Amino acid sequence: AQSVTQLGSHVSVSEGALVLLRCNYSSSVPPYLFWYVQYPNQGLQLLLKYTTGATLVKGINGFEAEFKKSETSFHLTKPSAHMSDAAEYFCAVSKPQGSGGYNKLIFGAGTRLAVHP
Amino acid sequence: GAGVSQSPSNKVTEKGKDVELRCDPISGHTALYWYRQSLGQGLEFLIYFQGNSAPDKSGLPSDRFSAERTGGSVSTLTIQRTQQEDSAVYLCASSLGVHRGRNEQFFGPGTRLTVL
Numbered sequence: 626a627q628s629v630t631q632l633g634s635h636v637s638v639s640e641g642a643l644v645l646l647r648c649n650y651s652s653s654v655p656p657y658l659f660w661y662v663q664y665p666n667q668g669l670q671l672l673l674k675y676t677t678g679a680t681l682v683k684g685i686n687g688f689e690a691e692f693k694k695s696e697t698s699f700h701l702t703k704p705s706a707h708m709s710d711a712a713e714y715f716c717a718v719s720k721p722q723g724s725g726g727y728n729k730l731i732f733g734a735g736t737r738l739a740v741h742p
Numbered sequence: 743g744a745g746v747s748q749s750p751s752n753k754v755t756e757k758g759k760d761v762e763l764r765c766d767p768i769s770g771h772t773a774l775y776w777y778r779q780s781l782g783q784g785l786e787f788l789i790y791f792q793g794n795s796a797p798d799k800s801g802l803p804s805d806r807f808s809a810e811r812t813g814g815s816v817s818t819l820t821i822q823r824t825q826q827e828d829s830a831v832y833l834c835a836s837s838l839g840v841h842r843g844r845n846e847q848f849f850g851p852g853t854r855l856t857v858l
Binding site: 657661666667668669670671674676677715717719722726727728729730731732733734735 | 840841
């Protein structure tokens, strides 16, 4: 069975500091990997995704993530945090469902990012 | 509209009542998904539609939960005889399809359900 582990339910950084949100997954087959962001009282917005190809993927708002198969990790980073980055971040995996392609997402528990001046 | 819409945005109901939650996917998206977000369980997959059929209902927590999709577009999630543990935010998402390059899921703002 697939699972996703996000280390740290709360992360706090200073404005301008590096953001590092950790995600590890378990899957019997190479999955697709995603990071979503959720602002208060809003739905989920896709930040970036890894499907195949280049293992370093760049997303919106200056975020990037690197797929490391040997470590089964897909950590999210941003060089310099902004106050507007304060939100909850979810890592998710999706794996092939027989002939049905990739469909349902399995989410981690989420990491709430706080950015202080 | 350009995005996924859901209605109502908030629903308060009494224990034992039935509720219907609606999702309007992005036009042209053939795949539609329902998820539930609750404090205790996080984000959970409920059901997925491809067109009007539901190949994967594995996440529905009990037979009080059902969903349908008509015309390959609007979907309704119905919860019968609501219980307090059903209180959660119900999120709907849609995608062009399920295969590579078409399976990015776009989420609606959710319906917050409160069962008193």
